[in-house]
Amino acid sequence: MKKLVFNVLILVVASLLTASCGEAFMMPSSSGRPYEVMVVIDDSMWQRPAGRALFDVLDTDVPGLPQPERSFHISQTDPRRFSRTLNIFRNIIKVEIDAAQYSQTKIKYAKDVYAHPQVVMTIQSPSEADFASYMKQHSQDIIDFFGKVEMNRLADDLEKKHSTVVSQLANEIFGCEFWAPNEIKSYKKGKDFFWTSSDGASSLVNICMYSYPYEGPETFNKAYVIAKRDSVMKANIPGAKPYMYMATDTLCTSVKPIVIKDQYAMEMRGLWIMQNDGMGGPFVSHSRVDTDNNRVIVVEGFVFAPEKMKRGLIRRLEGSLYTLCLPGETARELKATMPELEVVVNKEKN
Numbered sequence: 420m421k422k423l424v425f426n427v428l429i430l431v432v433a434s435l436l437t438a439s440c441g442e443a444f445m446m447p448s449s450s451g452r453p454y455e456v457m458v459v460i461d462d463s464m465w466q467r468p469a470g471r472a473l474f475d476v477l478d479t480d481v482p483g484l485p486q487p488e489r490s491f492h493i494s495q496t497d498p499r500r501f502s503r504t505l506n507i508f509r510n511i512i513k514v515e516i517d518a519a520q521y522s523q524t525k526i527k528y529a530k531d532v533y534a535h536p537q538v539v540m541t542i543q544s545p546s547e548a549d550f551a552s553y554m555k556q557h558s559q560d561i562i563d564f565f566g567k568v569e570m571n572r573l574a575d576d577l578e579k580k581h582s583t584v585v586s587q588l589a590n591e592i593f594g595c596e597f598w599a600p601n602e603i604k605s606y607k608k609g610k611d612f613f614w615t616s617s618d619g620a621s622s623l624v625n626i627c628m629y630s631y632p633y634e635g636p637e638t639f640n641k642a643y644v645i646a647k648r649d650s651v652m653k654a655n656i657p658g659a660k661p662y663m664y665m666a667t668d669t670l671c672t673s674v675k676p677i678v679i680k681d682q683y684a685m686e687m688r689g690l691w692i693m694q695n696d697g698m699g700g701p702f703v704s705h706s707r708v709d710t711d712n713n714r715v716i717v718v719e720g721f722v723f724a725p726e727k728m729k730r731g732l733i734r735r736l737e738g739s740l741y742t743l744c745l746p747g748e749t750a751r752e753l754k755a756t757m758p759e760l761e762v763v764v765n766k767e768k769n
Contacts, residue, residue, distance in 0.1 A: 447535075449508065451492075452492060453569050454510075454566075454734070455509065456491045456512060456565065458511075459495075459511060459513045462495075465495050470514075472554035475554070481730050481734075483702075506532075507534035509536065510538055511537070511538070513539065513541045515541060515542070523544075523549070524543065527543075529541075540564070540565075569738070574598070577600070578598065581600070582601050582604065584604050585597060589743075593611075593630060593716060597744065600735055602617040605617070611629055612628070614656060625721045626719070627655075628719070630709070631647055631714065633708050633713050633714055638715060639683075639685045644674060648719075652666065660695075664693070665694070667689065667692075668699070672689030684705050687702075687706070689701070700721060700724065703720055704719035709746060710747070711746045719740075
């Protein structure tokens with residue numbers, strides 16, 4: 420009996436020690452808002468051309484919006500003030516200028532160094548002049564990198580909580596898996612089409628999905644995808660009166676090829692308008708080829724939010740587009756898997 424009691428006590432003590440160790444090494448949650456970046460750089464250098472070059476990269480506007488909105492919230496601290504209070508920011512850029520250590524400018528990054536989720540990018544350079552030049556050459560790489568990081572975080576959130584309405588419609592009409600923000604509940608169905616939106620009179624986020632036959636590489640050019648979009652939206656999203664319908668502002672629309680799940684896709688972003696009415700706003704879409712059914716599937720997010728900032732709204736919708744899982748793709752691929760910077764950024768193991 421004494422031996423049994425002794426063994427039980429050993430198990431209890433061991434479990435308490437394990438719990439204590441787990442708590443001791445538990446990583447704190449990261450702080451900061453999505454798309455907020457903490458720059459760790461010498462105060463005086465931050466005001467010189469090198470620091471201004473990095474600031475200019477982060478201070479660029481988000482493309483495809485009706486009014487200027489900055490890509491990132493920017494904070495800065497001197498390395499001497501970089502303490503436990505500041506090192507838990509979700510996105511951190513460290514600047515290291517040292518001719519004795521570095522012969523060329525390079526970038527590396529590490530994940531979850533001080534908190535979770537977190538990414539710490541370190542930019543190393545032999546001189547401030549080289550650093551400033553490098554920033555100008557690789558500005559879009561840095562912007563895209565942090566954009567991809569935030570998109571993946573959003574996909575993780577959507578995996579836990581997403582709109583069941585959108586998921587059911589995507590599966591029912593197209594045989595696809597798709598995650599969209601949970602507040603999207605209202606819907607309208609059409610032929611090879613659905614439109615869903617949040618409930619709200621002054622600020623609406625919307626997701627559309629439609630398909631059409633794949634007719635070869637010529638399917639993916641700007642004029643073709645805009646013409647398809649306009650015909651689908653005119654038929655399915657009318658205005659308050661018969662002569663009103665949704666259309667694309669072609670002068671404010673751009674397209675570019677992207678890679679999703681190792682496959683070619685086309686991104687289109689710009690402004691939509693309600694023809695013969697005063698409504699409008701930003702949109703972003705992905706066009707992908709469903710090879711199993713020889714068709715193009717388009718997922719689009721668009722925003723109607725008069726007199727409000729639209730950056731956060733459109734970014735949430737854009738992140739959800741990456742979660743589309745076409746027929747034949749496995750469920751484990753149902754996350755944003757945007758390619759990382761393979762040339763500019765080298766992974767640094769913790």
